[in-house]
Amino acid sequence: MAVENRDPAVKLERGFWLVTAVLAVLSLIAVVATVLYPVQRLLPEAAIPADQIDALFKFLVASSSVVFIFVIGYLLYFSLAFRRRSSDAPDAVGVQIHDSQSLEMWWTIVPTIFIIVLGIFSIKIWYGIQVQPNSGLVVEAIGHQWFYDFRYPGVHGTIPNEMHLPANVPVTLHTTAQDVIHSFWIPAIRLKADMVPGLINTLRFTPTNPGRYEIICTEFCGTLHGEMHKQVVVIEPQAKFIAWLSGWKSKNAHASDAVPAGGGGPPVSLAGGDAAAGKALFAQKCIACHGAATNGFEKRVVGPGLDKVLDDPAHPKLVDGNPATPENVAKILQNGYHGDMGQMPSMGANGLSAKDVANLVAYLKTLK
């Protein structure tokens, strides 16, 4: 295609340079604003390396806003400046240029340089994440449908739901899962690892800011994936953390190291159940799967409706085949049950204490 030599000489109009100048100023403003913007005001930085990841984020936003401003700016300007006008002849054509080696060279080279800079910067930050200290506190996090539990050195068994960490001590967090793939994301630390059954994925960071932060599951893991978030508490001073840990040491002293996830153990006592507290809990923890308390057995959401669960002539037996007695309902609440309809979570998975179970059963008894 020997068309290059046919191309007319190109002279850029004044408007073009004016627009270019305006876009350059806008880009500068965008870059400065991005660099100065305190990201941690939107989302706290709870640990190292969150600050480094934020630095990379700012670099990405700043550099790409330059690209975006220029592309959109020229797009708008060209669209307006070179639109066909009513005065144009119907067969009017545009400037018949085909290419420009120098222009094409520039827009290959400049992005390449940018990519190299971005690559180097990303690798540097990536390296910073890899070489977080390996010493310090080692914690294991295990994902279950749909909760996390944690193991700490020197503590038998697992600690459900909340992870506590001392400030300013490097943490090595090994993650895995028991049933399906989950993910362990602490937005305030900007890190996540997929929890894969049979694999251990490790995160390393050093908490710096005391406070409570969300732990969120970002890998689809079944019905209640959206409810799978817990909290991490960063504690200062260290003595308070040690006190928390020794509390669990004595509490779990007799726990076997192989407690089944969040269930099992001796039957819970139903004495002193508080129906009002149970009602509030029911609204919070059960309605998603069982629907309103006025739903009868046939009105299924995920699990069956629970109205009259203890007093329904049409269904004298529970889904596990046992007679509908408060003790048997408590057993289902405690250990969970997987039948034809799906998975009724155990008390650990639902985040319930023994007292909660008693309260819920007391409430279910009132549904007559």
Next chain:
Amino acid sequence: MSVAVHGEVHGGGVADHIHPEPQTFVRKYIFSIDHKIIGIQYIITSFVFMGLGGLLAELIRVQLMHHSGALVNPDTYNELYSIHGSTMVWLVIIPLLTGGFGNFVFPLQIGARDVAFPWLNMVSFWIFPPAGLMLYSSFLMGAPVAGWTEYPPMSLQGAAGTSMWAAAIFLIGVSSTMTGINFLVTLLKMRAPGMTFTRMPLFCWAQFATAPLLMIATTALGAALAALFIERQFGVPFFDPTKGGSPVLWQHMFWFYSHPAVYIMILPAFGMISEILPTFARKPIFGYKMIAFSSVAIALLGFMVWAHHMFTSGLAPWLQLPFMILTFFIAIPTGIKIFSWLTTLWGGKIQFSTAMLFAVGFIATFTFGGITGVFLAAVPFDLHAHGTYFIVAHLHYVLVGGSLMAILGGVHFWYPKMSGRMMNETLGKWTFWLFFIGFNGTFIPMHWLGLLGMPRRVATYDPQFQTWNIVATAFSFVMTAALLLFFINALYSLRNGRKAGPNPWNARTLEWQIPSPPPYYNFKHVPAVFAAPYDFAEPLPYRGLEGELDPSVPAPVPAGH
């Protein structure tokens, strides 16, 4: 050599070989072997599925108007988005761009009378509607819930419909593979005389880069789906970790297909943009060769970056680096295209038809989606953003703001060629503006929702995110309104549109030099081609088209003979 005419069968070269024109309705419109009819069949079928997938999308958006789920229970919700994603990828975007527009447009553009294997083409198409119905039938037996990616072990536990899903997508894959082979051979062997590679319209280049992706990558998907199906039905443990399988193996196989698949879903769209822009700017496309080669570069690089979807899955850390760097590099050929399109507009005489509005809108939204793609390629940023609504935002920016915008532009552009009538431009402009505003309003908020802590694939979420979710839903209704308007326009214009004539846009590629709709045999005389099609100030570079056969030029010889 004689030049074949309507209705005769000649045993000569490929290009002047005409099958007899079918006479019955069934052979003409149902089991047709005509690439144009098949293309239109694909387009209509895909748009029907788009209606269904869009309905699912709106159900999703309604559910998310309340933080504890406004519409359905979590299990049903999970089915909705799983089928929504599967529909839009495999039953809408891919078939529209390859089987649909690919089939209709590029054989005409290279001056061919059909694709290389018309029967195979028919079989490819006829696998598609049943496979789509199979996918939807999975709702009856419990649809899959683990999203369009169906990671095991979740997908091993899913209801019976998950196996149906695997079988349906497997069939779609078979159909895609056959289409890829067919297109590749057609492009290599059936170009009109003189249609060298550097004279080929850029849409053909885009299909040329896409065809090998369809052929090669899809086989990996087929293997993965077969393994999933066998494991679910017969218990052979490929993926179940409790029996020694590897769930991460699925992720590798799935993304080895699905990253190239994102280029299957965008390269032909690039090709459409490269046809629409010069036509309405009345200017040669700027940097023809660089645009053509960058498609091929993207296709090649596209095979080497799949694990950028797996940075949090537990890859060996050092392995993350090559995938990150190679993904960054894809920004270069992509940038070249965007800059070349921009420069094509400079100095033009731009006519803002609806098709052109969509093409220009595409540049804006696709640039945005491309940029967030570079963000996600950076491992440290991805460790934060992976699995959140930021991903949902990014992928919709490239697939809706990119592919679908190009497709809508493409429909407005080629509709006159397909139907012989013009679409209504006023309705078209309303469609564009409503779509553009609705689209951005729906998906922009998802960027910060994700970064601030909203995971994807959730039926319920933290109340602090509710306001922006309501905003997104509100705008999604605007987008839906635009699409309804579009369907109304397309149906209405079929009967009532102005007659188009052969070349309503004054375009220069070959398909516009023959009647609309083109006759069964496409070209009375297979033309000889003398230059690339984008020199708007020059006479057309074709000879031998109807009635203007120059006796001094030897009879055309098909390319490749």
